[in-house]
Amino acid sequence: MAEGSGPVSLLKRVLLKPLVAPGFAETISAITDTRASIFMLHRFPVPELGVSGHDLTALRRNLAHLRKKRYDLISLEELFRKLREGEPLKRAVAFTIDDGYFDHAQVGAPLFAEFDCPATIFVATGFLDGKTWFWWDKLRYIFERSKRTELKARLEAEEIRYRLDSAESRSTCCYDLNVRCQNAKEADRLECILELSKQADVELPSTPPPRFAPMSWDQARNLERQGISFGPRHTVTHPVLSTAPDDQAEFEIAESWRRLSAEVSRPVPVFCYPNGRMRDFGERETAAISRLGLWGAVIGTPGRIDPIKFRGSEAERFRVPRFGYLDSLPHLLQYVSGLETFKDRFRGVPA
Numbered sequence: 061m062a063e064g065s066g067p068v069s070l071l072k073r074v075l076l077k078p079l080v081a082p083g084f085a086e087t088i089s090a091i092t093d094t095r096a097s098i099f100m101l102h103r104f105p106v107p108e109l110g111v112s113g114h115d116l117t118a119l120r121r122n123l124a125h126l127r128k129k130r131y132d133l134i135s136l137e138e139l140f141r142k143l144r145e146g147e148p149l150k151r152a153v154a155f156t157i158d159d160g161y162f163d164h165a166q167v168g169a170p171l172f173a174e175f176d177c178p179a180t181i182f183v184a185t186g187f188l189d190g191k192t193w194f195w196w197d198k199l200r201y202i203f204e205r206s207k208r209t210e211l212k213a214r215l216e217a218e219e220i221r222y223r224l225d226s227a228e229s230r231s232t233c234c235y236d237l238n239v240r241c242q243n244a245k246e247a248d249r250l251e252c253i254l255e256l257s258k259q260a261d262v263e264l265p266s267t268p269p270p271r272f273a274p275m276s277w278d279q280a281r282n283l284e285r286q287g288i289s290f291g292p293r294h295t296v297t298h299p300v301l302s303t304a305p306d307d308q309a310e311f312e313i314a315e316s317w318r319r320l321s322a323e324v325s326r327p328v329p330v331f332c333y334p335n336g337r338m339r340d341f342g343e344r345e346t347a348a349i350s351r352l353g354l355w356g357a358v359i360g361t362p363g364r365i366d367p368i369k370f371r372g373s374e375a376e377r378f379r380v381p382r383f384g385y386l387d388s389l390p391h392l393l394q395y396v397s398g399l400e401t402f403k404d405r406f407r408g409v410p411a
Contacts, residue, residue, distance in 0.1 A: 095149035096139055096365045097396045098358060099385040101157045104167035109271040111163055116171060118387035123175040125389060126153060131396065135178035135289055137328045140355045140380075143370045153396055155179045156291075156358065156382060158332065160188055165275040169288050180289045181280075182332040185319035186296040188277055193268035194298055196238050198253050201269065203234040206260035213237050215244050215252045242335055245303045277323045284324055291328035292316040292354075298334045301345050313348045329354045331378075336360025338379070346378040358382050364398065 103113035126133060132152040139154045141147075155172065157164050160183030172179045186192045203211075206224065211233075213220045220240070222233035237256075241249045257264050268274070280290055296316050301309050313331070320327045331349045333341045336359045349357055356370075356377035363381030370376050383395045393399075 095367060096134075096143075096152040096154070098136065098139070098154045098156060098365070098380065098382040099392075099395070100358075100360060100382045101155065101168070101385045102159065103161055104163040104171075106163050106167060106271070111271045113163065113167075114385065115387040116167070118389070119171060120174070122387075122389050122392050123172070123177055126392075126396075127175055127177075133175070133177045135328075136180040136291070136330055136358075137289060138178075140330055143365070143367055144355060146367070146371060149367060151396065155385075156332070157181045159194070160184060160274050160280075162273045162275045162279075165279040165283055169283050169286065172288070173286050176287070178287055178289065180291050180328055180330075181283070182291045183274075183280070183320065184296065184298045184334075185292070185316045185323075187274045187298070188280070188323075189319065190267060190274075192297050193272055193274075195241065195249065195253055197268060197272040198257070198264055199238055199241070200234050201264065201272070202253070202257050202260050202262045203230045203237075205262045208260055211256065211260055213240075213252055213256050215240055216248045242300060246299045246305075246308070249300075249303075280324055284326065289326065289328045290320060290324050291330050291332060292320050300335050300340050301333060302340050302342055306344065309344060310348055313345065314352060317352050317354070331357040333357060333359060336382075346375070349378060350374075356380055360384075362395070 101114055103111060105111060105113045105116065123133075130151075132150060134152045134154050136154045136156060139149070139152055142149055142152075155177065157168055157179055158181075160181060164181055169179065169181075184192075184194070187194065203222075203224065209224050211222045211224060213222065215237075220237065222229075222237070224230050224233060237252075241252060244252070253264075284290070292313075296312050296319070299308065299312060301312065304312065317327070317331075331354050333345065338359065338361060341357075341359075346357070358380045359382065361379075361381050362383045365380060366376075370380070386392065
């Protein structure tokens, strides 16, 4: 989201600065044969509710630059269609927004509309149905609201002690447990959060507090009429699928597509894995997605989209990479030009 600070980040920004020079990024993209890039965004700022997110001024600047330089701002569905049918792609850029929070509808979508730029919002259907809220938001709620100065979290067989003596330490501790929970089994993660709330003397509401709330299905349908599309993101309740039992994984994938199809007029037939790391899904999940007739799936790992590999390998269609969106224009151009991919090749990072 925001640009980094410190000497390393400053040096990196200086080295990337030539990318904004006229014609430079376009020349690099021709050399690297970069035909398409997908970006993922998350939240948009609503200061009165304490919601932070992508810098709106920077996002406007970046979209304006992409328009001015004639990048092909394309919908995710159209991108996948061209990949499937072998149609040429040239400097195509697709934007996705993950989770389905209220600020996506109120803040993010109108901004993309200003530039006639398509965007696909991946939603967790149970979240929009009002049946659940996200486990990482529950962790944040607990760490922020507890009056205790020390908490002990139990995750599987491990006990982790957290000292909460400042706002910064609460944020750091919350992040640490978030990462640990991502790698835990689904049942253990949910039990950890429940027990932590009891120890912290923080009652978790049955519905999310305003800053953690979803958009409504009515808002989703209205956004569809404005050019925003929707895909099955994070299933129904957002488990890490690889940690869930077989019956739950099957239900989460199939039910999320069913509910989305029932609520919006043209759901995007592309799945998005919860968390989106390579370790968070496997053959079980891709088989379930394939049985639904979906075109493929996107992940949360950065990388180059290779049309030849996409058409030649079924596995590639279910692990299409996305770049995390950064507010910095040079960083954005680093990805759409293919410079980042070129650097990975030079460093010997496998494609």
